[in-house]
Amino acid sequence: MGIRFILMVNKQGQTRLAQYYEWLTLEERRALEGEIVRKCLARNEQQCSFVEQRNYKIVYRRYASLFFLVGVDNDENELAILEFIHLLVETMDRHFGNVCELDIMFHLEKAHFMLEEMVMNGCIVETSKANILTPVQLLEKT
């Protein structure tokens, strides 16, 4: 399924967005997010952005105060996922204008909608910023 989940977590370890592509119960989610936050937030800039978990791996990247963490299958291309994260940030940036944690907090549903434009069922379906944002902006007017 490629991408298993996408998380945005701030420096304090609070989840700001969570999108899962397979069903997990609340308890499983809580445990998983706790574990990932413990593992990834402790790492520094000199260390690589890939962390192996049980049977998948996490590719993460930090933008200002926000960590973008993507859980992917083991044979997924790590660098491509990094590019995907960057694309996501750029897209949000273009939409919100200098995006920050608060934008995502107050527009969680919209952020989800953008993600849904880009990823479906764990597969990346759209990589053009214009294509992603057109429906988002159209729907904003209605």
Add this chain to the structure above:
Amino acid sequence: MSGPSLMDSLFQRTLEDLIKGLRQQLIGEQAFISKALEEIRKEIKSTDLSTKSTALLKLCYLSNLHFHDMSFAAFHALEVLSSPRFSHKKIAYHAISLSFHDSTPVLLLITNHLRKDLTSTNEFEVSLSLQCLSRIANVDLARDLTPEVFTLLSSNKLYVRKRAVAVVLRVFEKYPDSVRVCFKRLVENLENYDPQILSAVVGVFSELACKDPRSYLPLAPEFYKILVDSKSNWISIKVLKIFAKLAPLEPRLANRVVEPICDLMRKTGAKSLLFECVRTVVTSFSEYESAVRLAVEKIREFLVDEDPNLKYLGLHALSIVASKHLWVVSENKEVVIKSLSDPDPNIKIESLRLVMAMVSEHNVAEISKVLVNYALKSDPLFCNEILGSILSTCSRNVYEIIVDFDWYVSLLGEMSRIPHCQMGEEIENQFIDIGLRVKDVRPELVRVARDLLIDPALLGNSFLHRVLSAAAWVSGEYVEFSRNPLEFMEALLQPRTSLLPPSIMAIYIQSAFKVLVFCLHTCFVRGGSTAGVSASASYESFDDLSVENGADSTVAHGQTCTSAPITNESIVNLLKLVELALSPLLGSHDVEVQERARNLLGFVDLIKLEALNSSGQEENDSERKGVEATKIIRLVHDAFSKELGPVSLTAQGKVPVPDGLTLNENLGDLETICGDIELPSSNTFSFGYPSEEKDVSSFSNLQIKEDSGQSNESTSLLAEHRKRHGLYYLPSGKSEVISNDYPPANDPALQGDNNDNASDLVKLTAESLVPKRKPNHSKPRPVVVKLDEVDEKPVAVKQLESRDDSLSGAVRDILFGSEDILPTSSRSNLPNSNRKGKKKQHMITQVESKENVVDDGNSSSRRRKDHSHGKERRHRKKNAEERNETDRKEKESSSNHPRRHKSRQRAEEPLKVPPQTSVIPDFLL
């Protein structure tokens, strides 16, 4: 409770209010949230849809970020979904995607909503419902909505079509029969030139091909075209993934694809695509020398890059290459070894894996030494990582790379003394395993065990308890090799043993029992009444054994026997010591400890008289009692001197079920009985007496006697026994016989410098590829007892099974158009196999009729140069499929019998099964 009033909905808090409120709560956040939840529960019952939807939105927020259950709102979400307003619908779909799953009770009620939206003229509504379907589809939804998805697959709105393509993956997964309906349209989308569609389709196929590559071989030409034409890196990466799966199945395809991949590797500027090319080459094209060389060049660029990400990936790629081309690793070993001290733990672990890949029997001792020094200096986590990989590498394939077991056993002892060591359990297993398997190493094993047992400081480290339990067991079992058994007694009974957990305490007591019996036996039975007999006298028994064994090691063992004398006084002291140490344990709360202590004390009581008497010169009385006690000692000693042989873990499975015994097929109800009892972790070996018959006193005796070919009564009995229970034993030829001129394990030149400079390791690993040929016959590799079936891991079986799922069965039916490919697939389990059967038949006839038409006109022009004639092309493909089917049928019928014949052979060597070569016609390129 009355419904919310108009006032309530007028003053309803919006999501924004909620978030602002949350941000103001520094403490008491939980209280604020539960108050908000209470409001939501009230608001969500409102008849006003905007109030309801706002409540739902707030609930989504709390569920997504604060882990609050929103399953109670499932039905309300459906109510909002039926709203005519798009903004409500959007919220409802959002909520449903977040919270619904297979066991949501109202899931079935959503079918009609989805169907309505899937056929809507508003593309955004269609898109929302497709998105939702991709998250929540279960068998029923997938089945009921397959027709709608099918229609959308050829929608003229790209926005909708790409989503329909993406959703197909989930639909196929949940309801494999939908493949029969949708697959052809999905394939048509492969020929689309719009990058949006293409990226979605390729994504779907790369996921599908991951599960069962063979079914998608017929689509190789389409993928090839995409690979060559693609402008998008995303798409190229996905196609490469597909080829990485397909190429190993079909050499002709690999030949064809390898060049474009290399081109891509040379030209591309994108690191992600470059890495994907490298990975594809090293995983699936490792026979193509030039491609591998190119890939290795690129890997080196990654390795020397500043960016830790690239470095990590470079190492990762190296570890993939290592399995087939070890030279690549040794070419880059400087970088690898430098990475052992990288600041990033992930990079360190990758490089550790690579160093371990370079280990061979020539350099294992030196590399281990250097790594143990690394382990001493590194943090606990990495330290244990190092120790773990040394342990697993050295024990691989029944200690394949270990020549000098004396060295290895002392290394185990050394490793367990490393402060951070937490590998106690593994070390314990290996101690016992080596003791059982390698006879010649036992004296050294006992020495190492003594050093561990005698150190009172080690008892305080709870991670070491498992190691100590193995040491205690070794000391009891192989006490005859010890220089000074009395020392063992003191070590086993020292006061600090109270720190041990009861289970290990019990092992200590049992071992003390064995040692005591050995001492008594030495003193009274073998030594007779002569006081001050040397323990070495007792070695006769062992020496006999080794002479019989034909090994030339008797001398070596004889030398170890310079031991302290066991006198009557020392025996008396020993008995006193036992009484002193064990009396408090009679009141232990642990039954095992209590019982063993009681056993041992009871035995001491029996013997005490004898010991006291013989020291006290009372000839008359001691005569009679002495005989009795001696008899007891002899009996107990005999009981303990039976050697324990290794027993295969699967041995029990080979015991035939006796008549009249009915075994439960399903052990599900056992769980209710056993509850939370934890099963013991499976070691590679359990041990016990191999048989109940008297003559089979020891496993090794058995072999020895067989080898020497003595035909006396016992061997005939043995032979009979063996015939009956043959499965427990090794086939006589199976035990590894090693020639004497084994290469040396230790290189004296390198032994001197054991500092842990990286340069050392570089030097050492260099030798891994140049086998040393120093003639040093000082020590042959000892015999390692192997059991046949435990040591080979059944790997391939699983892969074969997983392929036979119903999804790939359906895909094959479509692509190959045949119904007899997978007789074992679970298709028959599906509820409506009847209807499906009809449909399939219909489809096949349809294919055939088209086939005929096309065959007349086009069969000669097989080369395709035109992209415009999509239809014609499709026909030709069917044509190819048809031929394929007939080929396959022919093959099947001709090879049916021999295959059945071979099935036994296959079961024995699952790895060598030739991959079922589906004949692929010239659709290739």
